[in-house]
Amino acid sequence: MLSNAAPLAEIWRGPIPESAHAGHIVVADETGAVTQAWGAPETVVLPRSSAKMIQALPLVASGAADAAGLAERHLALACASHEGAPLHARAVAEWLDARGLSEADLLCGPEPSRDKALRFEMIRDGETPTQLLNNCSGKHAGFLTLMQHLRAGPDYVAPDHPVQISARDAFEEVTGRDSPGFGIDGCSAPNFATKMDAMARAMSVFATAHRREDALSRAAARLVEAMIAYPLEVAGEGRACTLLMRAAREPVALKTGAEGFFVAILPERGTGIAVKAADGATRAAECAIAAVLVRLGVLDPEHPDVARFLRPEIRNRRGLSVGRIEPAADLLS
């Protein structure tokens, strides 16, 4: 993981460089070929939640989404790592209810809301975290919808369940290679491994999907459109995915993943991007994806919602500015 990792970001405290992050970045063009790379494109990675739009492909390509009458907003939620704000929890609850399902059918596990007002309200009311608030509840609502469509059993996160087999098939299709294995994700679903260049290629498959007519491509194009149309559903207020999608000069679908992952899909160019901070740091992945998108002209470095991820200020407990994060010079020049 650390072999040949390239500098991504530096943490400065006053005049002293305090910490630094390295990792791997791959940019793939509309043919899926690597056009730019920092670090080692052959590194095997777990894309974690950055693979959610891949995991949602069978939901749409199978016809399950249309059979269930899902709207574009639901497709965005299926690709989301949402913050568990009221709007997210309510939308997933209604989705499940319309399918004759409930929170009890979810297997993602409970998570406290990352929306501070709701989290505090729940603590005040003595309520405990719910599965609806889990950042993956939209993905799991999608899994359940596909499960019903396939008339498969309720343990939909088991690696040999038809839902997960179809997720793996879609993953191998868009990455263009067999997956060497999987880990179990925070939400209990299998998360398939691949190489960094294959993950960037997968994102370029999504970025060019609107040019093709096969079922998987039509599904991919609809998911990309949904993410771009509903940035708030994909993450939440103040979150990198939401803010950077809104700030972009051209349509872009962005998706974070645990342990320092980030991907970008640029449908006007057919470009796919994958970022992995080798140490798993979110702050490094956010800084690096912002830097690469600035380099490509997709983001304006002066836009305040870009600057807060590209060069975030570090403030201390009294609110004093005591440091900053700087992207590695190589990413910008």
Add this chain to the structure above:
Amino acid sequence: MLSNAAPLAEIWRGPIPESAHAGHIVVADETGAVTQAWGAPETVVLPRSSAKMIQALPLVASGAADAAGLAERHLALACASHEGAPLHARAVAEWLDARGLSEADLLCGPEPSRDKALRFEMIRDGETPTQLLNNCSGKHAGFLTLMQHLRAGPDYVAPDHPVQISARDAFEEVTGRDSPGFGIDGCSAPNFATKMDAMARAMSVFATAHRREDALSRAAARLVEAMIAYPLEVAGEGRACTLLMRAAREPVALKTGAEGFFVAILPERGTGIAVKAADGATRAAECAIAAVLVRLGVLDPEHPDVARFLRPEIRNRRGLSVGRIEPAADLLS
């Protein structure tokens, strides 16, 4: 920071290595000489809260602590990054009150308690975080006590304030070299930079202090004794410093610092240790200090409170074991 960094720890998710941490470790003997090192001993670092026992030296060496009637427990709190549990907040409040001071004199800034029961209780009661709960409030009570002793002005965190000048002098004395500069810490006090080998040397100065009779050495020995006698005051229930100090086979003073710092003081051997995770990850610093202390025979790797930092299990939202952190093989063999 990343130049010549050595592997510290790997994050595994099932059969897939997901992330990895590198950094710098230096072990200094009773003469202050480097006996073992991983990574680059000449790396300039900010030791952050791992320098608290150094920052507390002038409080004791000046006679301020004795003039104020401080007990050993107060000295432990002056070196602490405590979790803001009721016992910590109460002890600091009483300390300030006995000095004719109050929370309003602190300049560390407010911080939510890291003690979950208290944090939830405060949210339920509509209370906001206080400066007493700041993990550095004991250090700041020490600064204030020294400030009174020196009859100096109230802005005791200013870099040119007598309290901070004496902290810098003590820092340069025990590290054996001039500091190249400082950053402003999370608690607004200056945090002085030095090299990794100089920080390990400083810890060996503390580890051998009980053998010497000069005022600074007597102060250092008292601080080490206080930390070892009051491990709960130094951090809190469930915290690495507290649990590893309690689990050790011989007396050891341990102190974490922000951005992946950790130090150890072994008074029976005269050994000092400094650890810095280059990327700033606490999980890596905790794993690495545990590994080095296991290697030295100070910690038993089978002890459950050692294993939880040496090889922590990663559990997901449903409580399933989905991965683990492994120390780099080089640290143990």
